[in-house]
Amino acid sequence: MGNPASNILSMKIATKGIFTFAGGTHPPQSKELTAESEIQRGPAVKQAAVMLSQHLGAACQPLLRKGNMVQAGQKIGDSDAFVSAPVHSPISGKVKDIALQSHTVLGRSPAIIIEAYEHNPTKRPVADKFTEEFDENKYSAEQICDAVRQAGIVGMGGAGFPTRVKIEPNPQFPKETMIINGCECEPYITCDYRIMLEWTNQIMAGIKLARKASGCSQVLIGIEDNKPEAIEVMSTVIEKSPNRDGIKVVPVKTKYPQGGERQLIQAILNKNVPTGGIPPMIGIVVLNVATAAAIAEAVVDNTPLTHRVVTVTGEAIDEPGNYYVPIGTSVEELIEFCGGVTQKSAKVIVGGPMMGIAIADLTTPITKTTGAITVLTKEQIGKAKFERQQTPCIRCGRCLEVCPEHLNPTKIAHAVKNNLLDVAESYYISGCMECGCCSYVCPANIELTGYIRTGKIFLARQKKKIPE
Amino acid sequence: MLTDLRVSCAPHISKPLSTRSVMIDVIIGLVPAVVAAGYYFRIYALILTSTCVISAVVTEWLCNKILKKPNSLDDFSAVVTGIILALSLPPSLPIWAAIIGSVFSIAIGKMVFGGLGSNIFNPAMAGRAFLTACFGMLMTSWTVPATIDTTMPKISAENTIHARTQATPLAWSKQAIKTKTGAEVVNEQFKDTFTGEVGGCLGETSAVALLLGGLYLLIRQTIAWRIPLAVLASAFVFSAIGYLTDNTAYASPLTHLTSGGMLLCAFFIATDPVTAPLTGRGMWIFGIGVGAITMLIRIVGEYPEGIMYAVLLMNAVTPLIDRLCKRIPAGGKPSA
Amino acid sequence: MTNEPQATSVLYKQTLIAGLWRENPVFRLLLGMCPTLAVTAAVKPALTMGLSVIFVLFCSNIVVSLMRNLLKPHLRILMFTLTISTFVTIADLFLKAFQPRMSEILGPYVPLIIVNCIIICRAEACASKNPLLTSIIDAIGMGIGFTLTLCVLAGIREILSTGAVWEIPILPAAFVPWTAMRMPVGAFLTLGLLLGLVNAITKRKA
Amino acid sequence: MPKIKYFFQQSWLLIISSFCFGLLIAITNAAWSPRIVQNKIDKLNRLMGGLLPKAHNFQLQTELEIESAKGKKVKSTIYKALSDAGECVGLAFNTSGPGFADRIELVVAVDDNFQNFAGYAVLASNETPGFGDQIKLPYYRNQFIAAPAAKLELVKTGNAEKIDPEIVAITGATVSSEAVLEIINNSITQIKDQMLKKGLISNDK
Amino acid sequence: MDTLNILLTGFISIVIINNLVFTKFLGICPYLGVSGRIDMAFGMGMAVTFVVTLSGTLTWLIDHLILLGTPLEVTRYVCFILVIAGAVQLVEMYLRKFFPSLYESFGIFLPLITTNCAILGLCLFINLWGIDNLIEAVVLSFGAGIGFTMAICIMAGIRESLNLADVPECLKGAPITLITAGLLTLAFMGFAGMIR
Amino acid sequence: MILADIFQLWNSSWPAGMTMLALGTGFAIVLLIASEKLKVKIDPKIEQIHQALPKVDCGACGFAGCGSYAKAVAEKPALIGKCAPGGPETAGKIAEILSLHISDSGPARKPMVHCRAQTDDKTYFATYQGIRTCIAANALANVQACKFGCLGFSDCVSACKFNALHVIDGLAVVDYEKCTGCGACSKACPRNLIEMVPFSQENMMTVACRSYENGKTTRSMCKVGCIGCGLCAKQTEIFAVEDNLARLDYDKYQLTGQTKTAFDKCPTGVIVLCGPTAPAPRQPSRKPASATA
Numbered sequence A: 001m002g003n004p005a006s007n008i009l010s011m012k013i014a015t016k017g018i019f020t021f022a023g024g025t026h027p028p029q030s031k032e033l034t035a036e037s038e039i040q041r042g043p044a045v046k047q048a049a050v051m052l053s054q055h056l057g058a059a060c061q062p063l064l065r066k067g068n069m070v071q072a073g074q075k076i077g078d079s080d081a082f083v084s085a086p087v088h089s090p091i092s093g094k095v096k097d098i099a100l101q102s103h104t105v106l107g108r109s110p111a112i113i114i115e116a117y118e119h120n121p122t123k124r125p126v127a128d129k130f131t132e133e134f135d136e137n138k139y140s141a142e143q144i145c146d147a148v149r150q151a152g153i154v155g156m157g158g159a160g161f162p163t164r165v166k167i168e169p170n171p172q173f174p175k176e177t178m179i180i181n182g183c184e185c186e187p188y189i190t191c192d193y194r195i196m197l198e199w200t201n202q203i204m205a206g207i208k209l210a211r212k213a214s215g216c217s218q219v220l221i222g223i224e225d226n227k228p229e230a231i232e233v234m235s236t237v238i239e240k241s242p243n244r245d246g247i248k249v250v251p252v253k254t255k256y257p258q259g260g261e262r263q264l265i266q267a268i269l270n271k272n273v274p275t276g277g278i279p280p281m282i283g284i285v286v287l288n289v290a291t292a293a294a295i296a297e298a299v300v301d302n303t304p305l306t307h308r309v310v311t312v313t314g315e316a317i318d319e320p321g322n323y324y325v326p327i328g329t330s331v332e333e334l335i336e337f338c339g340g341v342t343q344k345s346a347k348v349i350v351g352g353p354m355m356g357i358a359i360a361d362l363t364t365p366i367t368k369t370t371g372a373i374t375v376l377t378k379e380q381i382g383k384a385k386f387e388r389q390q391t392p393c394i395r396c397g398r399c400l401e402v403c404p405e406h407l408n409p410t411k412i413a414h415a416v417k418n419n420l421l422d423v424a425e426s427y428y429i430s431g432c433m434e435c436g437c438c439s440y441v442c443p444a445n446i447e448l449t450g451y452i453r454t455g456k457i458f459l460a461r462q463k464k465k466i467p468e
Numbered sequence B: 001m002l003t004d005l006r007v008s009c010a011p012h013i014s015k016p017l018s019t020r021s022v023m024i025d026v027i028i029g030l031v032p033a034v035v036a037a038g039y040y041f042r043i044y045a046l047i048l049t050s051t052c053v054i055s056a057v058v059t060e061w062l063c064n065k066i067l068k069k070p071n072s073l074d075d076f077s078a079v080v081t082g083i084i085l086a087l088s089l090p091p092s093l094p095i096w097a098a099i100i101g102s103v104f105s106i107a108i109g110k111m112v113f114g115g116l117g118s119n120i121f122n123p124a125m126a127g128r129a130f131l132t133a134c135f136g137m138l139m140t141s142w143t144v145p146a147t148i149d150t151t152m153p154k155i156s157a158e159n160t161i162h163a164r165t166q167a168t169p170l171a172w173s174k175q176a177i178k179t180k181t182g183a184e185v186v187n188e189q190f191k192d193t194f195t196g197e198v199g200g201c202l203g204e205t206s207a208v209a210l211l212l213g214g215l216y217l218l219i220r221q222t223i224a225w226r227i228p229l230a231v232l233a234s235a236f237v238f239s240a241i242g243y244l245t246d247n248t249a250y251a252s253p254l255t256h257l258t259s260g261g262m263l264l265c266a267f268f269i270a271t272d273p274v275t276a277p278l279t280g281r282g283m284w285i286f287g288i289g290v291g292a293i294t295m296l297i298r299i300v301g302e303y304p305e306g307i308m309y310a311v312l313l314m315n316a317v318t319p320l321i322d323r324l325c326k327r328i329p330a331g332g333k334p335s336a
Numbered sequence C: 001m002t003n004e005p006q007a008t009s010v011l012y013k014q015t016l017i018a019g020l021w022r023e024n025p026v027f028r029l030l031l032g033m034c035p036t037l038a039v040t041a042a043v044k045p046a047l048t049m050g051l052s053v054i055f056v057l058f059c060s061n062i063v064v065s066l067m068r069n070l071l072k073p074h075l076r077i078l079m080f081t082l083t084i085s086t087f088v089t090i091a092d093l094f095l096k097a098f099q100p101r102m103s104e105i106l107g108p109y110v111p112l113i114i115v116n117c118i119i120i121c122r123a124e125a126c127a128s129k130n131p132l133l134t135s136i137i138d139a140i141g142m143g144i145g146f147t148l149t150l151c152v153l154a155g156i157r158e159i160l161s162t163g164a165v166w167e168i169p170i171l172p173a174a175f176v177p178w179t180a181m182r183m184p185v186g187a188f189l190t191l192g193l194l195l196g197l198v199n200a201i202t203k204r205k206a
Numbered sequence D: 001m002p003k004i005k006y007f008f009q010q011s012w013l014l015i016i017s018s019f020c021f022g023l024l025i026a027i028t029n030a031a032w033s034p035r036i037v038q039n040k041i042d043k044l045n046r047l048m049g050g051l052l053p054k055a056h057n058f059q060l061q062t063e064l065e066i067e068s069a070k071g072k073k074v075k076s077t078i079y080k081a082l083s084d085a086g087e088c089v090g091l092a093f094n095t096s097g098p099g100f101a102d103r104i105e106l107v108v109a110v111d112d113n114f115q116n117f118a119g120y121a122v123l124a125s126n127e128t129p130g131f132g133d134q135i136k137l138p139y140y141r142n143q144f145i146a147a148p149a150a151k152l153e154l155v156k157t158g159n160a161e162k163i164d165p166e167i168v169a170i171t172g173a174t175v176s177s178e179a180v181l182e183i184i185n186n187s188i189t190q191i192k193d194q195m196l197k198k199g200l201i202s203n204d205k
Numbered sequence E: 001m002d003t004l005n006i007l008l009t010g011f012i013s014i015v016i017i018n019n020l021v022f023t024k025f026l027g028i029c030p031y032l033g034v035s036g037r038i039d040m041a042f043g044m045g046m047a048v049t050f051v052v053t054l055s056g057t058l059t060w061l062i063d064h065l066i067l068l069g070t071p072l073e074v075t076r077y078v079c080f081i082l083v084i085a086g087a088v089q090l091v092e093m094y095l096r097k098f099f100p101s102l103y104e105s106f107g108i109f110l111p112l113i114t115t116n117c118a119i120l121g122l123c124l125f126i127n128l129w130g131i132d133n134l135i136e137a138v139v140l141s142f143g144a145g146i147g148f149t150m151a152i153c154i155m156a157g158i159r160e161s162l163n164l165a166d167v168p169e170c171l172k173g174a175p176i177t178l179i180t181a182g183l184l185t186l187a188f189m190g191f192a193g194m195i196r
Numbered sequence F: 001m002i003l004a005d006i007f008q009l010w011n012s013s014w015p016a017g018m019t020m021l022a023l024g025t026g027f028a029i030v031l032l033i034a035s036e037k038l039k040v041k042i043d044p045k046i047e048q049i050h051q052a053l054p055k056v057d058c059g060a061c062g063f064a065g066c067g068s069y070a071k072a073v074a075e076k077p078a079l080i081g082k083c084a085p086g087g088p089e090t091a092g093k094i095a096e097i098l099s100l101h102i103s104d105s106g107p108a109r110k111p112m113v114h115c116r117a118q119t120d121d122k123t124y125f126a127t128y129q130g131i132r133t134c135i136a137a138n139a140l141a142n143v144q145a146c147k148f149g150c151l152g153f154s155d156c157v158s159a160c161k162f163n164a165l166h167v168i169d170g171l172a173v174v175d176y177e178k179c180t181g182c183g184a185c186s187k188a189c190p191r192n193l194i195e196m197v198p199f200s201q202e203n204m205m206t207v208a209c210r211s212y213e214n215g216k217t218t219r220s221m222c223k224v225g226c227i228g229c230g231l232c233a234k235q236t237e238i239f240a241v242e243d244n245l246a247r248l249d250y251d252k253y254q255l256t257g258q259t260k261t262a263f264d265k266c267p268t269g270v271i272v273l274c275g276p277t278a279p280a281p282r283q284p285s286r287k288p289a290s291a292t293a
């Protein structure tokens, strides 16, 4: 491919992606449910449960106690750890309790439960408070990093890694390229798409701020070619904005999981992040578009991250759409707000159907990383999957073919199933990013991703060496 | 509000594919060959085929009962095994031998290893190999298709023994290799091997039916394209070497490709996913190996046909191939 | 092993029976597989082989048991090997002299008794630790166990491959012999399935 | 000195018993070896006697070395068959060559002046049961009886009953059939030649 | 050229066609026991190859230089086994002392081999086949070892993948290994008659 | 006459005898010298195990002979019992040799499951359809309401080599008769429910719950969970309530009258007696405890 980066710079905007990675699959998109739905105001919540751990890294310590009063936007939890981010209250009210709440990942985890005042003003989504002329040079790099940390910004693309740590210059891994992830490859979800269409200038501002903070020379915005409008809009904004050198939109092929950072890097830079490594090792930062938008807000307005856009979707939802929701809202409340469920729902998923986590307890609150709530019906899940019909692996090799990390999912899964963890390791279990492609294509309907996940947990437990 | 929720690992949706649908695809792909067998060898071909299928299915059911395993008939893999075994049997085989073959295929070839997906050797080929070892004479006597009066030696009561054993094009070419003459006669049979008007196993005579079914599987992406390509390409190359050195003794590559079980093997037998390697590179090695061993046996060895042994031998080394062709992760091997 | 006088007779019985089933050298200890596979195409050679093994086992157990207190660690295995190979040579000569046909069929599998793990194992595990009588009984038990197993295996193979047992036709003439059972395939498969059966039976008992 | 003492301490038992065992083997051997030798002779007698029914007694005549078709040297022992009356009724010799799976060893008998075959018997072979091992069966072997001791020929079809140089192959086992023929053809000419040279037979009859 | 041809065909024949394990049932104990993992199997195969070549040569020499045609012939078995056992034990001790790393990788298999009938069996078969030329004896012994290595490595590969399979409980271990070996011999029948 | 026979026999057999003599002596010399000269030091433990093995070098254990098995088993005691010729006798000896080196003081530690909720006692929000292992289920949020309780998918059961654990009606139960105290189960449980406890007495008491939820939530999730009411702690100081959960100090444990009272008073019956001769746990009293009101 030569030097793709320079090719891109000399390329006229094309909305057809030629850049992609090897492997991957094409689940049905189902984005039409919400793609045209503008970002709307979310529910006016009576109570918000702000989890103290919404990110990778150290959990926050509560800064107040039961009965204390809080203001909207007030910092209510923080930690001294480097890899961490504070949490803020989305509403004004009273701390009702600090108690365990259901957490999508951690099971039960402490949260600060805030009861809203009667007259609580809810924040509404603003169309686009930024202009094309935004000049990031008003802010110094340190200022930006500090604001990002204070606002509690973490990656909103899913993993929730504290963004400050990501964008801050690191002498060990100097950064050269920043990739903005606007792929949104996960079926059903459209929140990033809507943000790109509606908050274009804000994203641009965030990108420039992040570029300034990280010192990257090149910014590539990867957008899947099933979103030509987003590609148009973003490209137009770039052309109009000052200091646009080195910022470019790269249309990439529509394929799941194009939005995985390793796949995106492979697609547009033709570089591979080392297995078990992270992008900074090869001088790359990947930020989600929503994260970029949050950065702009945090730096310019000093607004902490207390709300986010959540796509509520799925055939079982009455009024699917994109909502600007206070963090801490319970899933139940949000679904009710969207008109409740129409048909008999089978699964409530935090996230999309490929990587999302099915939850059982609907009081689980929305966190900074919750991009979508998908409620699936039995039909969408499919009979085989719904009834958990599995046959033995016929070694058809489909899972190998689709694995974007070029692993051997069936071998790993079988090794885990038979408790042969050393075999699983010899097949590079740690390289799996749990994208779910393998499980998706498996004709035998084997929960490959599930076994691999289990194996990883097993190994982690083993390595921890539980004291006797 | 919501009742009866389910939770499980991601992903929560799956491609509308199942083991059964894959197997049914294979069965559909085999239909032309079965029809051709019925056409050329008449009702007895169909009787043999159904015998094999029924006894394979019954054996699987029994084995599941004995081993106290859940019933696995609904994946249709036993049916596929039965059909493929039948297609690889000589048309004159007694019914009881066909039953022994299918029982061996399923019980020893498949179920003792743990059933679908666990077997090392292709069950149908294991069954056929056992039959050959047990009833060699029955397994090497051929009748000529009922449709024709062929240029090949006729089968008749008084002209029995050797005529029968020579009725297949490959037996002819074997003879040609020995006498160093007469390969042209074999090559002239090319048209017949293409349509199927020659002696041979039930399913291997008609190249056109096999190609039709193979194409269907390729289009449906039921089989990996690498294996048929590798098998045919390597067989082509090795037979071409022979042909180019001495075209009076060695039959032409096209004859080799269309005669015997070569096409049946390339599209339906070597592609059995369970017993073939998983990785792309492994499939190449496997396919080339099958083609090469087949040609080695056909040209150098003592048997006119080598497909069965080639497949079984490559099945045996499949685990080693898989190990050799271990995939390297996209990001390279982890350093630690 | 205990030395209480009243327990000895029980003990002997147990030792004898152990070889037949509980510690059957072929099924349970997986020893001496080569002759088991090689000589079981028919019952006659299998029985001959079994009897030869009993003879060697018997004699070497006696010798080893008698010498057990005189053995020196470094040279122990050498001593065993010497003893066993001597008796194997005698057995071989015997067969050559009195059973020439069997001797021909068994061929080199008779001298291979030398390296048959059963014998060294019994010398080591039993005879070098136990008094004469126990060793003898052990040898007989193990030997009979081995012989019976060979015969069962050979019976199955012979009947399927020829329709006869001990060369006496059993199955009707219409039976088409399964020649594969006479080949190595038959040996491996029959033993494998038989072992599986034994495993299944013991599982059920336990 | 102490080393030697140590050595004897450790190994006296071994030394004594190895000597005793050696004696034991030797004595057994001495006792049974006549029988073993007799067995071998009996077997040859039985085989050759089957081929040359008129023979009463076999006499070792000579040992020759012949070259097989593949260029390997093969030893052959030639026996003279004597009738009751002590006159020569034929010759028998052993020979071998490559078969389908392994070497085939044969005993071949001819009449006393290499005119006609008296038949052959298989000493050892490893041909596939059901296929090649049919060379042991009478229906194939009988074709050789009284066939002229010249170059025999293998045919696929023909009359197996007829006495002629054409031998009908075993169905499906041409290779083994051919191997037997090759071995016999190959050895008969060489042996005849060598014996002529040695003057053990004469050409005149 | 001719002798080379004979050696080559002899070699190929004993590796593939008359494989010790598949056709002569020799060395079944380690074939069942040590075929669990490929690295172990390969080490075992290498060790067998080494020992079988060594002892095939030694016993051929002893047989032809000393025993054959003398009254000492009766002690052949005793001589063979003692020579094999002694030689192996010496090599093992030597390796362990002077080449510990080599010992770790393949020397550990040596003691196991002494009681393996592939070794003695081959020495006896060489005698039975009437090999009367030292080079041929060496080549055949070496080939026998390579054949064993091939067989045990294939089996180890299969068993490693059977570890992940759902083999019925009562057939796990030796039974399924034997059945697999049976099917392997079926597959290897394809080469029968290829070299004569 | 006889003399002549004997003489002849001797005549024909002395060469064989002498050869064997020479061979035997030769090998004895060589081996003795070699064993002296080429001696290598090995771990005495391994040597001991090697001595205990049958030294048949048959390979049935899957290792390259007795020597390498001895080495392997010394490093990984889980391999005990692979030696077929040696049988259980040898396995026992090896275990003996190896355990000499595991010094142990104080009472034997035995596992105790800190949950007593059977299927009917637990609350479920949804049907779990994932992989049937505890570790997989534990990775999904809220497979059952209580995040701390036994999942009942038998990870511990499969970890136990001695068949001493069973999941009965959704709850892991130790069979103390069979348990050897190896601790494998405790390492396997992803919820860390199984604790290795010093059994200072035959039967020990424990608070069979690990839930840190407050009393109300615990009640809503589980019929038999510890609600942290503190009644037990009031009876005797070997109980203490912390983070909504009562704990028992095993080192101080004594079966006194007070402990009995605490046991009887517990409103949810979460204090249970475990051990080989312990009676079945009593049914929880359904009425709420008066003391908490």
Ligand SMILES: Cc1cc2nc3c(=O)[nH]c(=O)nc-3n(C[C@H](O)[C@H](O)[C@H](O)COP(=O)(O)O)c2cc1C
Binding pocket: A056, A155, A157, A158, A159, A160, A161, A165, A166, A167, A260, A261, A278, A279, A280, A285, A286
């Ligand atoms: C343990 C760990 C350490 C990380 N360290 C850094 C870092 O030093 N610098 C950085 O820019 N990103 C770092 N990351 C963030 C990753 O690069 C990545 O962006 C993050 O895991 C989110 O990726 P995802 O949403 O694709 O899972 C780290 C992530 C993890 C899990």
Ligand SMILES: Cc1cc2nc3c(=O)[nH]c(=O)nc-3n(C[C@H](O)[C@H](O)[C@H](O)COP(=O)(O)O)c2cc1C
Binding pocket: A154, A155, A156, A157, A158, A159, A160, A161, A181, A182, A183, A184, A185, A186, A192, A257, A258, A259, A260, A261, A262, A286, A287, A288, A289, A291, A292, A355, A433, A434, A435
């Ligand atoms: C399989 C997979 C798919 C992903 N898809 C997307 C996506 O479509 N859009 C996105 O922004 N991030 C996606 N991510 C997360 C990215 O890898 C990456 O963590 C993120 O873009 C980093 O930005 P953030 O730190 O701002 O979240 C995906 C991750 C994985 C493992």
Ligand SMILES: Cc1cc2nc3c(=O)[nH]c(=O)nc-3n(C[C@H](O)[C@H](O)[C@H](O)COP(=O)(O)O)c2cc1C
Binding pocket: B132, B133, B136, B140, B165, B302, B303, B304, D100, D101, D127, D128, D129, D131, D132, D133, D170, D171, D172, D173, D174, D175, D176, D177, E189
């Ligand atoms: C399993 C099997 C074993 C065979 N064994 C022999 C054999 O021992 N001897 C032999 O000559 N042919 C044997 N054949 C037959 C040969 O493959 C070959 O077909 C035949 O020798 C060619 O000669 P034809 O002209 O009789 O067909 C065997 C065939 C099979 C399938």
Ligand SMILES: Cc1cc2nc3c(=O)[nH]c(=O)nc-3n(C[C@H](O)[C@H](O)[C@H](O)CO)c2cc1C
Binding pocket: A394, B022, B023, B026, B077, B078, B080, B081, B082, B084, B110, B115, B116, B117, B118, B119, B121, B122, B123, B124, B125, B222, B223, B268, B269, B270, B271, B272, B273, B274, B275
């Ligand atoms: C493409 C394809 C080819 C197959 N070929 C065979 C075959 O050659 N022989 C056979 O017994 N089963 C075949 N099967 C069926 C099935 O995979 C086989 O029974 C398994 O080996 C049993 O575990 C095939 C299945 C598929 C999907």
Ligand code: SF4
Binding pocket: A402, A403, A404, A405, A406, A407, A408, A409, A431, A432, A433, A434, A435, A436, A437, A438, A439, A448, A449, A452
């Ligand atoms: S879940 Fe893991 S193994 Fe499966 S396709 Fe994705 S990266 Fe590959």
Ligand code: SF4
Binding pocket: A392, A393, A394, A395, A396, A397, A398, A399, A400, A409, A410, A438, A441, A442, A443, A444, A445, A446, A448
């Ligand atoms: S996709 Fe499923 S059936 Fe195919 S190889 Fe992978 S695990 Fe096996």
Ligand code: SF4
Binding pocket: F110, F111, F159, F160, F161, F162, F163, F164, F165, F174, F175, F178, F179, F180, F181, F182, F183, F184, F185, F186
């Ligand atoms: S794993 Fe160990 S500690 Fe746990 S129950 Fe079993 S024997 Fe006892």
Ligand code: SF4
Binding pocket: F113, F134, F149, F150, F151, F152, F153, F154, F155, F156, F157, F167, F171, F172, F188, F189, F190, F191, F192, F193, F194
């Ligand atoms: S105790 Fe732990 S490992 Fe055992 S079943 Fe319960 S949750 Fe699973």
Ligand code: FES
Binding pocket: C031, C032, C033, C034, C035, C115, C116, C117, E026, E027, E028, E029, E030, E115, E116, E117, E118
């Ligand atoms: S009996 Fe042959 S190796 Fe054990």
